[in-house]
Amino acid sequence: xxxxxxxxxxxxxxxxxxxxxxxxxxxxxxxxxxxxxxxxxxxxxxxxxxxxxxxxxxxxxxxxxxxxxxxxxxxxxxxxxxxxxxxxxxxxxxxxxxxxxxxxxxxxxxxxxxxxxxxxxxxxxxxxxxxxxxxxxxxxxxxxxxxxxxxxxxxxxxxxxxxxxxxxxxxxxxxxxxxxxxxxxxxxxxxxxxxxxxxxxxxxxxxxxxxxxxxxxxxxxxxxxxxxxxxxxxxxxxxxxxxxxxxxxxxxxxxxxxxxxxxxxxxxxxxxxxxxxxxxxxxxxxxxxxxxxxxxxxxxx
Amino acid sequence: xxxxxxxxxxxxxxxxxxxxxxxxxxxxxxxxxxxxxxxxxxxxxxxxxxxxxxxxxxxxxxxxxxxxxxxxxxxxxxxxxxxxxxxxxxxxxxxxxxxxxxxxxxxxxxxxxxxxxxxxxxxxxxxxxxxxxxxxxxxxxxxxxxxxxxxxxxxxxxxxxxxxxxxxxxxxxxxxxxxxxxxxxxxxxxxxxxxxxxxxxxxxxxxxxxxxxxxxxxxxxxxxxxxxxxxxxxxxxxxxxxxxxxxxxxxxxxxxxxxxxxxxxxxx
Numbered sequence: 001x002x003x004x005x006x007x008x009x010x011x012x013x014x015x016x017x018x019x020x021x022x023x024x025x026x027x028x029x030x031x032x033x034x035x036x037x038x039x040x041x042x043x044x045x046x047x048x049x050x051x052x053x054x055x056x057x058x059x060x061x062x063x064x065x066x067x068x069x070x071x072x073x074x075x076x077x078x079x080x081x082x083x084x085x086x087x088x089x090x091x092x093x094x095x096x097x098x099x100x101x102x103x104x105x106x107x108x109x110x111x112x113x114x115x116x117x118x119x120x121x122x123x124x125x126x127x128x129x130x131x132x133x134x135x136x137x138x139x140x141x142x143x144x145x146x147x148x149x150x151x152x153x154x155x156x157x158x159x160x161x162x163x164x165x166x167x168x169x170x171x172x173x174x175x176x177x178x179x180x181x182x183x184x185x186x187x188x189x190x191x192x193x194x195x196x197x198x199x200x201x202x203x204x205x206x207x208x209x210x211x212x213x214x215x216x217x218x219x220x221x222x223x224x225x226x227x228x229x230x231x232x233x234x235x236x237x238x239x240x241x242x243x244x245x246x247x248x249x250x251x252x253x254x255x256x257x258x259x260x261x262x263x264x265x266x267x268x269x270x271x272x273x274x275x276x277x278x279x280x281x282x283x284x285x286x287x288x289x290x291x292x293x294x295x296x297x298x299x300x301x
Numbered sequence: 302x303x304x305x306x307x308x309x310x311x312x313x314x315x316x317x318x319x320x321x322x323x324x325x326x327x328x329x330x331x332x333x334x335x336x337x338x339x340x341x342x343x344x345x346x347x348x349x350x351x352x353x354x355x356x357x358x359x360x361x362x363x364x365x366x367x368x369x370x371x372x373x374x375x376x377x378x379x380x381x382x383x384x385x386x387x388x389x390x391x392x393x394x395x396x397x398x399x400x401x402x403x404x405x406x407x408x409x410x411x412x413x414x415x416x417x418x419x420x421x422x423x424x425x426x427x428x429x430x431x432x433x434x435x436x437x438x439x440x441x442x443x444x445x446x447x448x449x450x451x452x453x454x455x456x457x458x459x460x461x462x463x464x465x466x467x468x469x470x471x472x473x474x475x476x477x478x479x480x481x482x483x484x485x486x487x488x489x490x491x492x493x494x495x496x497x498x499x500x501x502x503x504x505x506x507x508x509x510x511x512x513x514x515x516x517x518x519x520x521x522x523x524x525x526x527x528x529x530x531x532x533x534x535x536x537x538x539x540x541x542x543x544x545x546x547x548x549x550x551x552x553x554x555x556x557x558x559x560x561x562x563x564x565x566x567x568x569x
Contacts (some may be wrong), residue, residue, distance in 0.1 A: 049568025056566055072563065077397040084568060088390035101312060104305045105398040146394065283380055283566055 003030045004063070005185045006051060011060035013046050020046045022209040028154075028202075029185055032100055033180045035200035035217070036189040037289075039127065039297060043209040044189045045085055048158055052082050065153065078106065081152035083160055087143025091132035095123050095142055098131055099149050106150035113149065121145045122171065144172070148179075155179065158189040173199050197289040205296050206278045212296040221287040225249060225295060228265045230272070230280040230293035231257040245271045252294060259285065261295055302399050306407035309395070314382055314411060325372045327367060331423045334366040335359060335430040339429065339438070346439060355440060356431060357447045357527030363427020364420060364455055364523055369460075371419050371517070372466055376487040379412050379470040384480025392567045401563050409471060409555060418464045420456035451525040458540070462516045462547045466491060468554035469512070475562045509538050512550060518543035 006028040013021040021043040028034045038044045042242045051054035051062050053074040067076035074162055089098045095118060103109035118124050121141040126134065141161045147155055157176070161169040176186055176199050195219065196203060200294055204214040213220060232238045235258060242248050242260055249262035260268055265284045272279055285291060314320050338354075345351035386392045395404045435442040469490070474483035495513035502508050514537055522540045526529035533539055538546060 045568065048369075049566070052397055052568065054396060054568030056564070062443070071396070071401065074397060074400070080397065082393070084393060084399065086390070088393055090385075090389060090391060093313075093316060097312070097316075101309050102394050104309055105302065105395065125312065 003066070004028070004032050005065055006034075006187065007063045008047070008051065009061045009063075011047065011050055011062060012058045013043070013050060013055060014058045020209050021050070021057075024206065024209070024211055026204045026211065026214065028185060029216040030185050031180065031183065033176060033186045033188060035203035035294045036187055036206065037191070037193065037196060037203055037293060039074045040191065040208035042206045044206055045158055046297075047206065047299070048082070048084055048156055048187075048189060052061055052080070052084065052156065053077055054084070069288070078150075079153045080156065081147035081150065081154075082144040082156040082158075084145045084156065084158045086162075087139050089131050089139070089142055089146065092130060093135075094128045094130055095145070096127045098142065099145055102146050103149050104258070109150055113151070114138035117149045120148065120175065137165065137168050140164055141168075144175070151185065154185045154187070156187045156189075158190070159191070161190070161192065161195065169195070204291070205293060207297040212293065217289070220292055221289070222233050224287040224292045225262050226264050227285040227287070227291045228260045228263065228268050229254065229283050229285055230255050230260055230268060230279050232272070232277060232279045234277070238272065239279060241272065241275050242268070250295070257281075259291070259294075261291065303403055303407060306395065306399060306403055307407050307410060310382065310408050310411045313385070314378070314415070317381070319378065319381060319493050320415075323378060324419070325420050326370060326374065327422055328426050330370050331363050331367050331426040332430050335363055335427050336434065338362065339431075339434045343438070352434070353441050354431075355446050355527060356428065356442070356444050357452070359427050359431025360424055360447070360452050360455070361523040361526045363423045363430075364459060365520055366427070367420065367423035368519065369458070369518070371416070371423075372463060372491060373488055374419070375412065375416050375463060375467060376470045376485055376491065377457055378415060379467050380474050380480045380483035380487060382412060383471055383474035384478070384483055387474075387478040387567075388480060396567060405471070405475075405562050406558050409467065412467050412471075413460065413464060416467065417456060417460040420459045424452070424456055446528050448526055448528045451522070451528075452462070455519075455523055455526060458522055458544060459519045462519045462545050465512045465515065465547050465550035465554060468551045468558065472558040472561070474556050475558050475565070505535060510546070512547075515543045515547050515550070 004027055008024050008026050011021060011024040012019065024047055036044055045049055046055060050057045053069050053071045064076040069076055090101065096114060099114045099117060103114060118127050121144045123138065123141050123145060126138060131139065134142060140160065145161060161172050164172060173195065176188065180186055188196065188200060193254055200217055202216050203220065205212050230238065235253065238258060239251055242251055247263045247267065248260055252259040265282050269282055342351050346353055421492060432442055470487040472482055473486045478482055495511055499508055499511060499513050518533065518537045518540055521531040521533045
């Protein structure tokens with residue numbers, strides 16, 4: 001049984017009369033690469049802000065590495081690294097100086113470690129360049145370096161590949177994998193479902209402040225409802241017809257095709273043929289995080 | 302952890318052009334004011350129509366003059382030090398690893414030290430310019446009648462009466478989360494509201510409690526550098542009382558700032 005690195009219990013945050021995070025319970029185990037998914041405005045950053053002691057919860061509790069965390073109680077966070085939203089740094093200082101500044105609050109970080117960290121994120125050649133002169137991708141790497149410099153046991157990354165080109169995104173994925181292989185627990189918040197599916201073993205999906213799915217990626221995909229891609233000449237008629245078929249849970253237009261959720265391809269084919277609608281193509285889609293995400297976030301828009 | 306927080310704030314401030322420009326402004330303003338007195342009165346001083354002022358005059362005048370720019374410069378610096386943590390979102394780095402109160406107090410301690418440095422710098426510049434002009438132009442430099450204890454105490458005293466303004470600006474910055482708003486409110490309050498209130502209600506007893514009049518009391522202590530007993534006007538508090546009131550104002554404003562900061566959400 002692995003130990004729990006992050007646990008939120010009925011975590012709730014209201015701003016004025018609006019509830020942004022509503023009784024959220026998530027559990028991140030040691031060694032996990034935990035994907036935290038949700039549409040924009042779902043409450044991901046607010047949840048992570050509470051986990052990092054930056055935002056006061058309206059109700060509920062956060063435990064990190066076995067210790068309670070609140071804005072007044074942050075001792076456990078010394079073993080945590082975080083990149084929350086856009087990277088935060090002192091723009092008129094160099095990458096090296098920024099790293100040295102943050103490292104002052106973490107005992108035992110040597111100059112060698114500063115150099116290692118910059119190399120890890122690919123900024124060795126820009127060590128003495130002012131961060132204000134960095135490109136968006138370099139700033140993102142700088143944010144990662146600031147989160148990693150003190151060798152945290154647990155790292156929280158909120159949209160870490162923002163602003164990176166495909167090669168940069170691949171490097172960050174590899175970095176996350178290597179961190180996990182070396183025993184660092186990672187919480188990765190992203191709306192890039194493909195990215196999450198590639199690196200995470202466990203996920204939670206947040207929608208409108210509530211957790212709508214949580215578990216091992218493999219289990220969730222196995223339990224996912226079937227998705228069938230149907231290509232027909234007259235999409236409108238096909239949609240009208242499929243809406244009357246019991247078992248169909250949702251229909252999503254996808255270019256010249258429809259993605260039909262809830263039934264296997266044979267049942268859909270039989271129904272369409274009975275109504276003289278001849279599909280030019282019909283194919284079962286492999287279970288993906290995207291279809292799962294669409295499914296669990298669909299009801300509430 | 303507090304020394305590390307202080308070192309972080311020291312690095313952040315001293316690597317800004319604002320810090321060095323402020324010190325340069327203090328040097329130029331104090332030096333020019335001091336030099337101006339001697340060049341404007343050079344004939345009268347040579348003829349003996351005007352008594353050659355002593356070294357105590359140089360020290361006291363320098364500190365008196367620097368008050369004009371120290372206060373606005375320190376308000377701007379306070380707003381920048383506090384406000385940049387919001388605009389650059391660097392707060393999160395410190396707050397994940399230390400307490401909010403310690404983070405805010407490290408900044409305030411730094412600013413109080415800078416206030417002291419500015420007054421010490423003015424003392425040296427004023428003294429240096431006075432010594433140079435009197436030695437080179439008039440060959441009449443003398444250390445007679447300098448109350449050294451009062452000269453050393455003056456920068457501390459002046460720093461103390463500056464602290465309520467720093468604490469006030471700190472509170473406004475935390476409340477507004479904005480450097481610009483804090484500068485506007487801080488300077489607006491000190492340069493217009495307080496000055497206007499003092500003039501509109503001159504003579505009324507309650508005006509002596511204004512921070513402006515507490516600050517003004519510092520000028521009367523400066524006379525003691527030349528061993529003169531200055532009679533503090535009845536509309537001001539006595540110097541010792543003024544220091545106590547300044548300390549109380551500072552503590553109240555600082556406590557409000559820390560309390561507000563402790564209740565703030567700083568993520569996102």
